[in-house]
Structure formats: C-alpha cells, structure tokens
Amino acid sequence: MRPVLAILRAVPLVVALGVGVGTAAGAQGGGEASTEHDPLGYVVDLDELDDPASIDAGEELFRTGCVSCHGLGGVGAPSGPPLYDAGAASAHFYLTTGRMPHTGSPEEQATRKPPVYSPEEIEDLVAYVASLGDGPPIPEVDPASASLQEGGDLYRAICAACHSASGAGGALSYGHNAPSLDEATPVQIYEAMLIGPGQMPKFDAYSEEELDSIVAYVGQLQRLEDPGGLSLGRVGPIPEGFVAIVIGTGGTMLAALLIGRRLHDDADPASPSAQEGER
Ligand code: HEC
Ligand code: HEC
The missing domain is CATH 1.10.760.10 (Cytochrome c-like domain)
Structure with missing residues (x-):
C-alpha cells in the first residue's frame, strides 16, 4: 500500500516538472513568479x-x-x-x-x-x-469578467492623456515621464490606479468593475503591441506561456487531423483527396 501511495503522490510533482520545463523558455524576470500558476x-x-x-x-x-x-x-x-x-x-x-x-x-x-x-x-x-x-x-483582480468596451472608453478618457492611446507612455513636466504600460501585470495596473504612484493621480473612486475593465483593456493593448509579429523575446512571460500552450495544443490537433485524413483516404478511394493523390 505504501509504495503505491508514494507513487500516486509523486504524480503531480512529475506533471508539474513537465509543465515547468515546457514553459521554462517563457519564464523570465527576478521577482515575477511563474506565470503558469500566476497569470x-x-x-x-x-x-x-x-x-x-x-x-x-x-x-x-x-x-x-x-x-x-x-x-x-x-x-x-x-x-x-x-x-x-x-x-x-x-x-x-x-x-x-x-x-x-x-x-x-x-x-x-x-x-x-x-x-x-x-x-x-x-x-x-x-x-x-x-x-x-x-x-x-x-486588490483581487478579475479582468476576465470585465467589459473591454467600457475599459476602452475609460482608458481613452482618463489614462491616454499621459500614457498615450497605445499605452506607449509619454513625457511629463520636470523630466518625469508616464511609462509604457507594456510590462505591467494585471495586479500592478489595478494597484497603480488605487495608489497613484509618483505623479500619477489616484483612481480609487471608480468601481471595482470599472477598474477591472481598464485592466482588461490595457491587457488588450499589450497583446496588440506587435501585430502579426513573432516577437517572443519582448512580450513577456504571460503571453509566452500562452504561446507554449497554443503551439502544444495546435500541434496535437494537427497531428490528429493528419492521422484522421489518412485513415479516411484509405477507407474511401472515391474521396476527392484520394483521387488527387492517384493522378
Ligand atoms: C497625470 C498623468 C497620468 C495619468 C492620467 C495616468 N497615469 Fe499611470 N502613471 C503616470 C506616471 C507618472 C507613472 C510613473 C509613476 C512613478 O513615477 O513611479 C505612472 C505609472 C503607471 C503604471 C506602472 C507602469 C509600470 O510598468 O511600472 C501603470 C500600470 C499605470 N500608470 C496605469 C495607468 C492607468 C490604467 C491610468 C488610467 C486609469 C493611468 N495610469 C493614468 C502618470 C499617469
Ligand atoms: C534611497 C532611498 C530609498 C530607499 C532605500 C527605499 N525607498 Fe521607498 N521611497 C523612496 C522615495 C523617494 C519614495 C517616493 C517616490 C515615489 O513615490 O515615486 C519612496 C516610496 C515608497 C513607497 C510608496 C509610498 C506611498 O506613499 O505609497 C513604498 C511602499 C516604499 N517606498 C517602500 C520601500 C521599501 C519596502 C524599501 C526597502 C526595500 C524602500 N522603499 C527603500 C526612497 C527610498
């Protein structure tokens, strides 16, 4: 009984190690913990x-x-x-x-x-x-349940003047600047609005739902930053973790499709793709 239990207990560890290795390429940055479990x-x-x-x-x-x-x-x-x-x-x-x-x-x-x-x-x-x-x-942040539409409206009204419409940031007085929002995590974006760091005002009078919507919209801006580009080096650990998952899942689905098609062709010589092959 004991050895069986020990093996069973080891299973999650082995799975966790596998996941860790799979996304190691995407993990970077000192204090930023693994985004796999901390998106x-x-x-x-x-x-x-x-x-x-x-x-x-x-x-x-x-x-x-x-x-x-x-x-x-x-x-x-x-x-x-x-x-x-x-x-x-x-x-x-x-x-x-x-x-x-x-x-x-x-x-x-x-x-x-x-x-x-x-x-x-x-x-x-x-x-x-x-x-x-x-x-x-x-704060407990929940951008997934928020409205991108509302977030976009609010962002353009109260954030874009300093951080620009694209989130790239901009200059302020006295040599200070509003930084790019590229690297901020959802929790950091929410916190910035609660505390108003440096010359940034506080936005703590807005509702949790409105703040979540803005967080969701800034996340959208971060993903739009490199349209159509394969710039894994820049986008940071969160999207990179997603890419690892998407490529993994996509690859598996492609393999399943190819295998399925071959079986289908063998079974039905009249199918168009089989005829094409005979030409
Ligand atoms: C008056 C200009 C101004 C406005 C308006 C403003 N910010 Fe800022 N923001 C700043 C400045 C300046 C900083 C840098 C603070 C510092 O010096 O530490 C900052 C920092 C941030 C950061 C931290 C970025 C990082 O990676 O460290 C986030 C996130 C942020 N702002 C989000 C927002 C959002 C969302 C809004 C709209 C709700 C907003 N800001 C409105 C000026 C502004
Ligand atoms: C060299 C001086 C210096 C050291 C060392 C320093 N700080 Fe600061 N800290 C500042 C200054 C100046 C500000 C205000 C700057 C700003 O708001 O952008 C500040 C702001 C802060 C704030 C924001 C205060 C607020 O009202 O919200 C926190 C929190 C903070 N520091 C924590 C720490 C912690 C924790 C440490 C040790 C790990 C630390 N600081 C080390 C100079 C320092």
Whole structure:
C-alpha cells in the first residue's frame, strides 16, 4: 500500500516538472513568479500576509534595506516618505516593479527595474509595511469578467492623456515621464490606479468593475503591441506561456487531423483527396 501511495503522490510533482520545463523558455524576470500558476501577477501568497513570522522577517529586511530613507518603523525621513498609509497594495506595487529600493535622489522618479528581492522577501516586506497602518490591501483582480468596451472608453478618457492611446507612455513636466504600460501585470495596473504612484493621480473612486475593465483593456493593448509579429523575446512571460500552450495544443490537433485524413483516404478511394493523390 505504501509504495503505491508514494507513487500516486509523486504524480503531480512529475506533471508539474513537465509543465515547468515546457514553459521554462517563457519564464523570465527576478521577482515575477511563474506565470503558469500566476497569470495575474500576484507573486506573493495573499494568505501569508497576516503571518507574524512573515511580518518579523519583513521588519528585518526593512531595517537593512529601507530605514535609511523611510526611517525606523517607516516614520519617514528626509530621503523618503512615511509609509503608514502605504498599505500592502503600495508596497507590492513598488517592490514587484523594482521601484524600491529607490536609487538616486528623492526628487528623481522611481522607475521600473527587475525586482531586487525574491518573491518570499517581497511577501515579508509587504506583510511588514501593511502592518504599519491601514493602507489599501492587494486588490483581487478579475479582468476576465470585465467589459473591454467600457475599459476602452475609460482608458481613452482618463489614462491616454499621459500614457498615450497605445499605452506607449509619454513625457511629463520636470523630466518625469508616464511609462509604457507594456510590462505591467494585471495586479500592478489595478494597484497603480488605487495608489497613484509618483505623479500619477489616484483612481480609487471608480468601481471595482470599472477598474477591472481598464485592466482588461490595457491587457488588450499589450497583446496588440506587435501585430502579426513573432516577437517572443519582448512580450513577456504571460503571453509566452500562452504561446507554449497554443503551439502544444495546435500541434496535437494537427497531428490528429493528419492521422484522421489518412485513415479516411484509405477507407474511401472515391474521396476527392484520394483521387488527387492517384493522378
Ligand atoms: C534611497 C532611498 C530609498 C530607499 C532605500 C527605499 N525607498 Fe521607498 N521611497 C523612496 C522615495 C523617494 C519614495 C517616493 C517616490 C515615489 O513615490 O515615486 C519612496 C516610496 C515608497 C513607497 C510608496 C509610498 C506611498 O506613499 O505609497 C513604498 C511602499 C516604499 N517606498 C517602500 C520601500 C521599501 C519596502 C524599501 C526597502 C526595500 C524602500 N522603499 C527603500 C526612497 C527610498
Ligand atoms: C497625470 C498623468 C497620468 C495619468 C492620467 C495616468 N497615469 Fe499611470 N502613471 C503616470 C506616471 C507618472 C507613472 C510613473 C509613476 C512613478 O513615477 O513611479 C505612472 C505609472 C503607471 C503604471 C506602472 C507602469 C509600470 O510598468 O511600472 C501603470 C500600470 C499605470 N500608470 C496605469 C495607468 C492607468 C490604467 C491610468 C488610467 C486609469 C493611468 N495610469 C493614468 C502618470 C499617469
């Protein structure tokens, strides 16, 4: 009985390994967790953020990596704002987009970079920053159920002025810029609207449904970025994972079609394709 159980338990692991290898080509980027199981880009486990052990570990990381600018306990310092109302949403956005730890002077814009911290460390830091006050939690994002039509209308009305109609971004005053929306994950897009990073205003007065619609529309813009091109290197891990699945499924279907056609031709010599072959 025991060995059988052991084998049964190993099955999911083997399947998971197979899937991992199959999409390894598509996975990239430090703190961005595997998109195979995380298409929205959560990176962290939302259920772990209340865990006291995680909060303690986060405090430890905060002491070495963040107090120089944000002060002990996040009270703020000359080179960084207080973090009382930042909340999990802001900490998650700034850490998963690699904006924090900030490099450069406080006036300089924090820009997107590969994350410095691992997904576990990000989880701990988010848990700690969230414990400092009652800022917004990481949102539950559901673009699949949203309206692209409504998202497009809203995007053109309230986002395009800064990020351009195509999402390519644009220049603002004081050498700052509204970045391209190419690389933002669904969770990061939603969070940006909740927290208003840098010079971006907050859009937290909109309904969850409206925010989900905008997230869905930005996702559409990201997919339209390279019409008709095979640019797997640029589009990022999410679409690449999809491509792996589509090619895999498509290939299997093609094989099934070819096999099916041959059987059909053998069985029915009068079929047009069989006659063509005899000519
Ligand atoms: C070199 C200084 C510096 C370091 C180090 C630094 N920060 Fe920051 N941080 C800033 C500045 C400046 C801003 C404001 C910039 C902005 O909003 O674009 C900021 C903004 C933030 C915000 C957004 C605040 C809000 O009101 O929503 C969060 C969250 C944050 N930092 C977390 C961290 C964490 C966590 C660390 C450690 C891993 C860290 N920072 C390290 C300078 C720093
Ligand atoms: C007033 C100009 C302005 C408007 C309007 C605006 N943004 Fe932004 N947005 C910015 C700026 C500036 C940043 C960079 C913030 C920083 O310095 O950290 C930004 C950053 C972002 C990011 C992070 C991108 C990344 O990859 O790191 C997302 C996502 C985003 N905005 C989405 C939106 C959406 C969606 C809307 C409409 C609901 C919107 N923005 C409206 C100026 C704007």
